[in-house]
Amino acid sequence: xxxxxxxxxxxxxxxxxxxxxxxxxxxxxxxxxxxxxxxxxxxxxxxxxxxxxxxxxxxxxxxxxxxxxxxxxxxxxxxxxxxxxxxxxxxxxxxxxxxxxxxxxxxxxxxxxxxxxxxxxxxxxxxxxxxxxxxxxxxxxxxxxxxxx
Amino acid sequence: xxxxxxxxxxxxxxxxxxxxxxxxxxxxxxxxxxxxxxxxxxxxxxxxxxxxxxxxxxxxxxxxxxxxxxxxxxxxxxxxxxxxxxxxxxxxxxxxxxxxxxxxxxxxxxxxxxxxxxxxxxxxxxxxxxxxxxxxxxxxxxxxxxxxx
DNA sequence: ATACAGCATGTTTTCAAAATCCTGCGAATA
DNA sequence: TATTCGCAGGATTTTGAAAACATGCTGTAT
Numbered sequence: 001x002x003x004x005x006x007x008x009x010x011x012x013x014x015x016x017x018x019x020x021x022x023x024x025x026x027x028x029x030x031x032x033x034x035x036x037x038x039x040x041x042x043x044x045x046x047x048x049x050x051x052x053x054x055x056x057x058x059x060x061x062x063x064x065x066x067x068x069x070x071x072x073x074x075x076x077x078x079x080x081x082x083x084x085x086x087x088x089x090x091x092x093x094x095x096x097x098x099x100x101x102x103x104x105x106x107x108x109x110x111x112x113x114x115x116x117x118x119x120x121x122x123x124x125x126x127x128x129x130x131x132x133x134x135x136x137x138x139x140x141x142x143x144x145x146x147x148x149x
Numbered sequence: 150x151x152x153x154x155x156x157x158x159x160x161x162x163x164x165x166x167x168x169x170x171x172x173x174x175x176x177x178x179x180x181x182x183x184x185x186x187x188x189x190x191x192x193x194x195x196x197x198x199x200x201x202x203x204x205x206x207x208x209x210x211x212x213x214x215x216x217x218x219x220x221x222x223x224x225x226x227x228x229x230x231x232x233x234x235x236x237x238x239x240x241x242x243x244x245x246x247x248x249x250x251x252x253x254x255x256x257x258x259x260x261x262x263x264x265x266x267x268x269x270x271x272x273x274x275x276x277x278x279x280x281x282x283x284x285x286x287x288x289x290x291x292x293x294x295x296x297x298x
Numbered sequence: 299a300t301a302c303a304g305c306a307t308g309t310t311t312t313c314a315a316a317a318t319c320c321t322g323c324g325a326a327t328a
Numbered sequence: 329t330a331t332t333c334g335c336a337g338g339a340t341t342t343t344g345a346a347a348a349c350a351t352g353c354t355g356t357a358t
Binding site for chain 4: 027028029043044047057058060061062063065
């Protein structure tokens with residue numbers, strides 16, 4: 001569905017949304033360790049999210065990353081489109097170069113509907129919605145629950 | 150969504166369903182030329198579809214490929230799962246290794262629904278359904294319409 | 299039987315995503 | 329103001345899908 005970069009980016013921004021506080025940025029290494037993501041690779045992904053103004057970064061001691069906006073105001077679609085672009089929502093299902101509404105491929109309409117469903121889901125989900133369920137213990141973003149078992 | 154191999158495989162089996170007759174197999178090169186697919190690469194993909202008994206192949210003069218079963222009895226899901234496997238329908242949306250119903254990631258349930266939607270669509274669509282619309286001129290699998298314009 | 303058309307199959311090469319390596323730069327603290 | 333922490337960002341290596349190459353094998357027709 002998404003590239004590995006995008007998956008890492010989603011994990012990371014969720015981790016940041018969960019653990020950053022106004023007085024506490026979240027360090028790259030902390031995210032990489034907890035989410036089992038190659039640190040240098042994650043660095044580049046977070047740079048993208050900073051450039052797209054989804055994250056802020058602070059250098060120096062006690063530096064790190066935090067959300068640029070409130071968690072309520074960041075949707076998954078913004079994160080995905082920043083990293084993977086909008087191509088996944090436009091690409092023909094069987095890879096035809098000239099497939100569009102005027103010259104649809106055999107699965108064009110069905111896939112258009114499915115892609116729109118995905119897009120709508122990503123657009124509706126904010127980081128705030130998601131971390132709320134994590135804080136309630138209903139969902140998980142880290143592997144910590146595996147250690148305690 | 151799908152790998153390039155899978156996209157090529159879908160294009161090819163649709164082409165075969167459209168052009169093969171009981172007395173006429175469809176040659177590899179014909180498919181490759183009309184769909185603009187690298188011939189040697191397509192060869193390997195069609196081998197997979199033969200192995201999975203979705204196609205039959207005949208060697209020698211006037212040889213080529215034809216559907217193993219009637220077009221009514223082949224679904225897109227069979228083609229996709231033969232080439233790409235079922236991983237796309239099972240993989241966690243944010244790439245967590247240990248995401249399941251018991252320990253769901255924040256988007257697990259939403260994505261499960263979306264993946265099931267895709268799976269159901271692919272399961273419901275048979276080759277016969279799709280080539281019918283092509284023969285009616287409502288949809289397209291080749292690039293021929295581009296030449297005549 | 300022999301030639302040849304056309305699929306089968308193993309190997310190599312290309313290319314982009316993923317991962318790693320290394321150096322630079324800015325902010326905080328002593 | 330010197331040091332160090334931690335992000336920025338360029339360059340390189342690795343990996344696997346995609347593509348290209350080369351050869352073998354089988355069935356048909358002459």
